[in-house]
Amino acid sequence: MENIASIEAIIEQRLELPTPPNVVFRLLEVIQDEERSFKEIGDIISKDPSLTAKMMKVANSSIFGFSGKISTIESALAVLGINVIRNIALSFVIIDGVKAPSSGVFDIEYFWKRAITSAVAGEILATHIRFHSVDTFLCSLLKDIGVLVMYKQLAEEYKQVLLLKAYAGSRSFPVERELIGFDHGELGGLMLKQWGLPESIYLPIFHHHDDVPSSSPHGTLIGILNVADMLSALYHGAADSRTLDDVHALLNSRFGMDKLTANRMIDSLADKTAEILNYFDIDPGEMKPLSHLLQEANYELGNQAMSYENLVCELKQSQEESRQFISKLLEDNKALRKLAYRDELTGLYNHRFFQREIEKELERAKRYNHPLCLIFFDIDFFKDINDTHGHLVGDVVLRTVSQKLSSCMRSCDIFVRYGGDEFAIIMPETDYSGFEVLAERLRHSVEKLLIPISGKTIALTISIGGAFFNGKNDSVSRFSMLSVADQAIYQSKKSGRNTVTIKYVD
Numbered sequence: 001m002e003n004i005a006s007i008e009a010i011i012e013q014r015l016e017l018p019t020p021p022n023v024v025f026r027l028l029e030v031i032q033d034e035e036r037s038f039k040e041i042g043d044i045i046s047k048d049p050s051l052t053a054k055m056m057k058v059a060n061s062s063i064f065g066f067s068g069k070i071s072t073i074e075s076a077l078a079v080l081g082i083n084v085i086r087n088i089a090l091s092f093v094i095i096d097g098v099k100a101p102s103s104g105v106f107d108i109e110y111f112w113k114r115a116i117t118s119a120v121a122g123e124i125l126a127t128h129i130r131f132h133s134v135d136t137f138l139c140s141l142l143k144d145i146g147v148l149v150m151y152k153q154l155a156e157e158y159k160q161v162l163l164l165k166a167y168a169g170s171r172s173f174p175v176e177r178e179l180i181g182f183d184h185g186e187l188g189g190l191m192l193k194q195w196g197l198p199e200s201i202y203l204p205i206f207h208h209h210d211d212v213p214s215s216s217p218h219g220t221l222i223g224i225l226n227v228a229d230m231l232s233a234l235y236h237g238a239a240d241s242r243t244l245d246d247v248h249a250l251l252n253s254r255f256g257m258d259k260l261t262a263n264r265m266i267d268s269l270a271d272k273t274a275e276i277l278n279y280f281d282i283d284p285g286e287m288k289p290l291s292h293l294l295q296e297a298n299y300e301l302g303n304q305a306m307s308y309e310n311l312v313c314e315l316k317q318s319q320e321e322s323r324q325f326i327s328k329l330l331e332d333n334k335a336l337r338k339l340a341y342r343d344e345l346t347g348l349y350n351h352r353f354f355q356r357e358i359e360k361e362l363e364r365a366k367r368y369n370h371p372l373c374l375i376f377f378d379i380d381f382f383k384d385i386n387d388t389h390g391h392l393v394g395d396v397v398l399r400t401v402s403q404k405l406s407s408c409m410r411s412c413d414i415f416v417r418y419g420g421d422e423f424a425i426i427m428p429e430t431d432y433s434g435f436e437v438l439a440e441r442l443r444h445s446v447e448k449l450l451i452p453i454s455g456k457t458i459a460l461t462i463s464i465g466g467a468f469f470n471g472k473n474d475s476v477s478r479f480s481m482l483s484v485a486d487q488a489i490y491q492s493k494k495s496g497r498n499t500v501t502i503k504y505v506d
């Protein structure tokens, strides 16, 4: 609880938690008093015919196993119990009552689709492993509700979180902890605590991104939440989704489930989720069961295997041909390995290579207390060049700038194209004054550059943001480096572009 109290203090300083929708408040108030609850909870729900109708559908759905036998709230209460009915009611009223963040482009329908798929996955998994808790569905549904609050109340910071998450190819919660000081699980858990939801719901949500062993209280439910999230990500193609192998490995290590049982369970998720999404008035779209997806993948593999067999036959025809083929294959593989880390247009290293190298260089800088510099830069008004002259000219500009600046680099510098007109340079072993000189030289080189296009010349400038780390602080992470460089480039843009800004990372 001490951990919760300290996070609570940080959150209270940063933002005001939303108050619950009115019905949530009334439902929870009535539940407190066991004497009154049975009749009054029925009364509260029955006053809202649309809520009653939706709840009857869920109570009769395949996930609770009472197909079509429950016809009134009273019988639902008798068959499923007060806590199950309370949680189904809370699911509907919270989804209805917690509105989408007004700023930005938050896709609220996608958010709830992911959440409901998690909820169904959590419930199915709990049934498989015979984990009996009435809170599994609601916990799985609401575990990420903190994301909505962060997006709404800390909009600018959350944009940075999303940016860094994309840069680093990471999941959200470590970036949230780094930049905001707490993660969405902690925020959502505390909000539900303040709303009066029981400990059995808010604690697993609070800890769902912590490394909690199965043996600890709520450990099994937290494990279920993790698997449920992975399954939902698999079905909805979330950016940070992990592979089916990861899901199998987790199901096996955490719940001792074999692959075949796991696949059957995952397969059943598609139809059951589509059914529940409809009750929540959310379009399920196309949710193909896992077996269909695997069938499609096997078909592709079959095609590849056939072409491999042909190759083997051809190889047998001639030993000489075979040798030539193998040596060509080796060369191709070498070229492919190189291509995997190269940007096709400019020939510079790509974003994937950057992520690998920044981590390595940062560790080295910290180990030997040596400096490390990071530059972000982009071409000023590049969009105007594309709009005025077309994308082909834009490509020429990107290639020319890359070639020109490559000639200014030392052999140990790592020059990367992030994407679009954004570039990064990792510069190991460079002191602050050397860094300033080099950054200024890059800016000046581009300023002098005149690119001939159709008898005219295009002049360019770049805005540079630099992050300087002296190597003497073990707590500095790649997120800190990226964040500082990003703030510096933002400042260069704000001060009129064609400028260098360097900031210390500490």
Ligand SMILES: [Fe+2]
Binding pocket: 143, 144, 184, 185, 208, 209
């Ligand atoms: Fe989460």
